[in-house]
Amino acid sequence: QVQLVESGGGLVQAGGSLRLSCAASGRTFASYAMGWFRQAPGKEREFVATISRHGDTTYYADSVKGRFTISRDNAKNTVYLQMNSLKAEDTAVYYCAAKNTAWATRSEYEYEYWGQGTQVTVSS
Numbered sequence: 141q142v143q144l145v146e147s148g149g150g151l152v153q154a155g156g157s158l159r160l161s162c163a164a165s166g167r168t169f170a171s172y173a174m175g176w177f178r179q180a181p182g183k184e185r186e187f188v189a190t191i192s193r194h195g196d197t198t199y200y201a202d203s204v205k206g207r208f209t210i211s212r213d214n215a216k217n218t219v220y221l222q223m224n225s226l227k228a229e230d231t232a233v234y235y236c237a238a239k240n241t242a243w244a245t246r247s248e249y250e251y252e253y254w255g256q257g258t259q260v261t262v263s264s
Contacts, residue, residue: 149258
């Protein structure tokens with residue numbers, strides 16, 4: 141069992157930056173591939189970024205590529221999402237998720253554990 145707690149969301153102006161953190165409980169964090177997803181009001185949840193369990197593979201949604209960076213610190217049981225050059229369309233609730241395999245994946249259906257989400261609001 142893994143529990144995930146996101147933090148770092150907030151209100152930021154367009155063009156600004158935020159760094160989200162997701163802290164995981166348990167001693168097996170390094171066994172899990174991790175992902176970030178987001179859900180805007182009235183829209184379905186969508187993939188943002190994913191990282192393999194050793195951090196050597198990452199994938200990004202086209203909409204955030206070049207602006208967002210996913211990383212992890214297995215010693216701290218934490219995954220991060222650095223978000224730069226934020227746009228109004230990045231406004232959403234951001235969720236981190238974990239799956240007990242080595243490989244990064246874009247599919248939300250493969251993730252077993254989810255955090256409660258953190259709100260990111262970008263004002264234009």
